[in-house]
Structure formats: structure tokens, C-alpha cells
Amino acid sequence: GEDVEQSLFLSVREGDSSVINCTYTDSSSTYLYWYKQEPGAGLQLLTYIFSNMDMKQDQRLTVLLNKKDKHLSLRIADTQTGDSAIYFCAEMEDSGYALNFGKGTSLLVTP
């Protein structure tokens, strides 16, 4: 599948904002997704954005999409220690079923 790229690690202080970035290559992607994985757990769907949108906000989460640059970001406001996890960006593959994941960004929130 196409490559989805993410930075591997991000460290922030509690209360600060976190921004996790992702680039994708498949310009035909219609939906882009953010998943969170805590240690020992499965993947939790955080949010997703349709490709004709620029921004989507859901409580502390803001997703920005720059379709021209194929760049997606996830902003977490007022980051808490419970937000420490791995965050995966994903796009739907051409089949329309399978997700093509980035390698994941490990977010560490320090007190």
C-alpha cells in the first residue's frame, strides 16, 4: 500500500498542547483516521475526517487536513498523563476495507 508517515516520538508536559503530524500519499483517500493504543490494549478510534473537510473538532481533539500537501495533524489540547499512548494515523486502502497505518507516534506526557 501507499506509505503513511508519522514522527515516532513526542514528549510534552501535562497541560500543554500536543500536535501529532502525519503525511499520506494516496490522493484518492476519502477518509483519514486517528487511532489511540494504550499499552496492552487494542486500538481505540479517536476521530476521523472526510477528505472534503479542512478541520474537525471534538472536545480536546482537533484534526486539521491539508489535502494539497497530503498532511494530517491531530492536536490534543490540555494534554493529560492519560493521553500517553501510541497514536496511529491511517488511510483507507483502495479496497475500501483495509486500513493503511502509519508506524505510530509514541506520546509521552510528563507531569
Added chain:
Amino acid sequence: DTEVTQTPKHLVMGMTNKKSLKCEQHMGHRAMYWYKQKAKKPPELMFVYSYEKLSINESVPSRFSPECPNSSLLNLHLHALQPEDSALYLCASSHEGTNSPLHFGNGTRLTVT
């Protein structure tokens, strides 16, 4: 809490054993998936079932055998596995219709000795 339930949470099996992983969802989803995740890696697709029929097999070795008895249940039968098959096995489901978001279970942590 996840609406996709996987059992068991942990499984240790020898290379000659036969075991099964189970997955259940009651969200009315008609597509169900098996993914494999190795440590510090993203999940990799294994199988997709759509309306209880196998629609995608990502060239998975035959020692992994999926089964979809009904629209709510998905099994993965394991036989003659290798130590390198040790991983987190994740089940997911989604509404039928492409681009529907996948909802994942918490996975089964499999160790092959």
C-alpha cells in the same frame, strides 16, 4: 470499553497445539477483520469477511484459518504455529460500505513456545 469482544485475552500454545481465537460484536456490523500486530509495529491486515464471506486474504499461511459462523462472530483457528507467530491478534468490525471506520477489540496476546 470496546464493543468488540475478544477471547481469550492471553494465550500460550505449543507448536503442535490447536487453538482458536474468538471475536464477537453486536453493533450490527457486516464486515469483520483479523489483524496481527507485532511489538512496536502497526497492525497488519490478515483477513476480511464481508457478509460472512471471506473477501480478503492477505496471503496468510494456512496454519491460520478464519471462520465466520454468523454476522456477529469471527474465529481464527490456529494450528502448527511457529514462535514468530507470537503477536497481538486484533479483531475489528465495521459497517458494510467502504470507508466505514473500523472498531477494534482489545486483542489476544498470543505466545507460541
